[in-house]
Amino acid sequence: MTLDDATTALVVLGLVVALFVWNRLPVGVVAVLAALALWATGLVTTEEAVAGFGDPVVIFIATLFVVSEAIDSTGVTTWAGRLLLERAGTGATRVLVAVCLLSAVLTSLITLNGAVAALLPLVVLVGHRIGMPASRLLMPVAFAGSAGGMLLLMSSPVNVIISEAASDAGEGPFPFFSFALVGLPLLVGTVALCALLGPRLLPRRTPEHAAPDLGALAETLEGQYQVTDGFYRLRVRSRSDLVGQGPARSLGADHGVRVVAAESPAGAVVLGPVSDDDTLVVTGAPHDVTQFALEHGLAVSMVGVGDGQGLMNREAGAAEVVVPPRSRLVGERVHRGMKRENALIILAVQRLGTDRGDGPIELAEGDAILLHGRWSALDRLNRDRDVLLVDSPDLVRRQTVAWGPRATLAVLVLVALVAMLGSGRVPPAIAGMAAAVSLVLLRVVSVTQAYRCISWQTVVLVGALIPLSTAIRTSGAADRVASLLIDAVGSGRPILLLAALFVLTAVLGQVVSNTATVLVVVPIALAAAEATGTSAKPLLMAVAIAGCAALLTPISTPGNMMIMSPGGYRFGDYWKLGLPVMVWWFVVALVVVPLVWPL
Numbered sequence: 001m002t003l004d005d006a007t008t009a010l011v012v013l014g015l016v017v018a019l020f021v022w023n024r025l026p027v028g029v030v031a032v033l034a035a036l037a038l039w040a041t042g043l044v045t046t047e048e049a050v051a052g053f054g055d056p057v058v059i060f061i062a063t064l065f066v067v068s069e070a071i072d073s074t075g076v077t078t079w080a081g082r083l084l085l086e087r088a089g090t091g092a093t094r095v096l097v098a099v100c101l102l103s104a105v106l107t108s109l110i111t112l113n114g115a116v117a118a119l120l121p122l123v124v125l126v127g128h129r130i131g132m133p134a135s136r137l138l139m140p141v142a143f144a145g146s147a148g149g150m151l152l153l154m155s156s157p158v159n160v161i162i163s164e165a166a167s168d169a170g171e172g173p174f175p176f177f178s179f180a181l182v183g184l185p186l187l188v189g190t191v192a193l194c195a196l197l198g199p200r201l202l203p204r205r206t207p208e209h210a211a212p213d214l215g216a217l218a219e220t221l222e223g224q225y226q227v228t229d230g231f232y233r234l235r236v237r238s239r240s241d242l243v244g245q246g247p248a249r250s251l252g253a254d255h256g257v258r259v260v261a262a263e264s265p266a267g268a269v270v271l272g273p274v275s276d277d278d279t280l281v282v283t284g285a286p287h288d289v290t291q292f293a294l295e296h297g298l299a300v301s302m303v304g305v306g307d308g309q310g311l312m313n314r315e316a317g318a319a320e321v322v323v324p325p326r327s328r329l330v331g332e333r334v335h336r337g338m339k340r341e342n343a344l345i346i347l348a349v350q351r352l353g354t355d356r357g358d359g360p361i362e363l364a365e366g367d368a369i370l371l372h373g374r375w376s377a378l379d380r381l382n383r384d385r386d387v388l389l390v391d392s393p394d395l396v397r398r399q400t401v402a403w404g405p406r407a408t409l410a411v412l413v414l415v416a417l418v419a420m421l422g423s424g425r426v427p428p429a430i431a432g433m434a435a436a437v438s439l440v441l442l443r444v445v446s447v448t449q450a451y452r453c454i455s456w457q458t459v460v461l462v463g464a465l466i467p468l469s470t471a472i473r474t475s476g477a478a479d480r481v482a483s484l485l486i487d488a489v490g491s492g493r494p495i496l497l498l499a500a501l502f503v504l505t506a507v508l509g510q511v512v513s514n515t516a517t518v519l520v521v522v523p524i525a526l527a528a529a530e531a532t533g534t535s536a537k538p539l540l541m542a543v544a545i546a547g548c549a550a551l552l553t554p555i556s557t558p559g560n561m562m563i564m565s566p567g568g569y570r571f572g573d574y575w576k577l578g579l580p581v582m583v584w585w586f587v588v589a590l591v592v593v594p595l596v597w598p599l
Helices: 003-022 027-040 046-054 056-073 076-088 092-130 138-148 157-168 180-201 217-224 286-295 375-383 393-400 407-423 428-441 447-453 456-474 477-489 494-509 514-532 536-548 558-562 571-596
Strands: 231-236 258-263 279-283 298-305 316-322 345-351 368-374
Touching: 003 027, 003 456, 003 477, 003 514, 027 046, 027 456, 046 056, 046 456, 056 076, 056 092, 056 157, 056 393, 056 407, 056 428, 056 447, 056 456, 076 092, 076 393, 076 407, 092 138, 092 180, 092 558, 138 180, 138 558, 138 571, 157 456, 157 514, 157 536, 180 536, 180 571, 217 316, 217 393, 231 286, 279 286, 286 298, 316 375, 316 393, 368 375, 375 393, 407 428, 428 447, 456 477, 456 514, 477 494, 477 514, 494 514, 494 536, 494 571, 514 536, 536 571
Parallel strands: none
Antiparallel strands: 231 279, 231 298, 258 279, 316 368, 345 368
16 A cells, blocks of 8 residues: 555544544544545445444444343343342442442443443432432442453453454454453452542532432322222123112222222213123222122223332333323313223323322313333333323333343343353354344344344444544554554563553543544554564453543543433543543553463
8 A cells, every 4th residue: 555545544533533522523423424535535445435334343232232221121230239239238338339340240241331321320329328429429330330341252342343353363352251351350440449539539519410210209109199009990791780870980889999980882981870891990909899899790801000019010110191282182081090092091190289089080281190001001102292201111110120021031141142152152243143133032122122222323433433444454554653653662562562552542532432442543553563573462452451441531431421410520520530540450451461461
């Protein structure tokens, strides 16, 4: 390749970094613009410009998001969090160590962003309960999660990229569990520094807008809407002695049962006498309702929906909605226990904070309705323009239902994925696709959920930047930068070369996505290894460690950004604790990496 090609590649790289730092364009757009610029300048062919989107690395990363969604949405993370914190007690240090270790383990299985999102409300709640501000907990959780990203091959897209790079360099991929050889020292040191220095370096602030705590939502709704006994729907048989009696609300008092309403087979409210095949909506103690049904020859068509003890469970839950202006529900007559679309049951209606009773009630704008039904039916309310959800059913389920439906299946698929990757006999992309499709076939996640949970920004970012990585390598730009590094540290000093690559990667990683940073630095590391006769694996592992060491700014990773508002952090708070942690990571890269993978 000519010198002009190398210069052009470096100019494109410089513009890409500048656009990332400018932060006015979506990172995916910047990555696609980079691929287009490389094609327009002739540095890559059409096939090379789009080849990244079919790269096995990109496919594997996409499948990991599906596995992460399965683990989180089935309540496994909620269960793990509750279990660990129950045993941690209320001591501040013990709680901090517990949540940090949990964050690292979760990150190793479901990536940093998924772990932080799952733990965020739990950590805020725990901090409130023990009198410890969230600002003293959330940053250690994020930093420990970053260390957890170095425990397994599947823990971070960075690990997948450098493993593929080692394989392409002819030295073979990194074994699945080999990352733990550096990940464990990173984690131990990170947790220790957070426990020792965190109380001195982290601010003690209360955020303006705390993350919602929905763990006790069921109890809150039960008290607010006075939900005690469940609603039963009893069908009137032709031989029932209640046929011809009424009105319905006058029945059942002698059994301790309250009849809320009677409905015709078409669902209309019956105001007169009860007829054959009508449905009585009743509420009361289960024993009383059973006696009432037996004595009057009624068939039970729905049992105990919405009782105080079963408002939230693995199969069904509750959602609070508000009737917005111009809703088709305005003016509709409803009653408690009424069955709506998708088998949703109206448990209560309030207007201006006052319960409207059993009904029938004519709905008005601003009325609050408590609905009960299967979680899948409640999820459909997100697309219902006739109601406004107060809290997302999906978020409620994740925080309230520990070890939910199909959680065991999700864990078994995860174990199978780890076994396939650990054996080294199944390519990561194939293992990931097998796990993702198994989760869909087993109905752990739906097809729609699987598509929705994938971070397409990450997929586009990696896929579109692979051509830039290729161009840097093939144009001679990587050789030029590698030569500069070698000249700066001197020849025959591989440990200094490793240190220089760490610093270069770490600096870029504070303002640029760590995935993008690693894609840029990997060809430079490979060129430096070839020029100095150094093994590529230690240099690549140092790049991976530095790529995950995005600890100094809130914009370096989505996980750091997610904790900023709930923790009440400011931009300058991150480096105070992040710098000592990064120094430890630097020490591990210079000491542990050469011991495991000799230079």
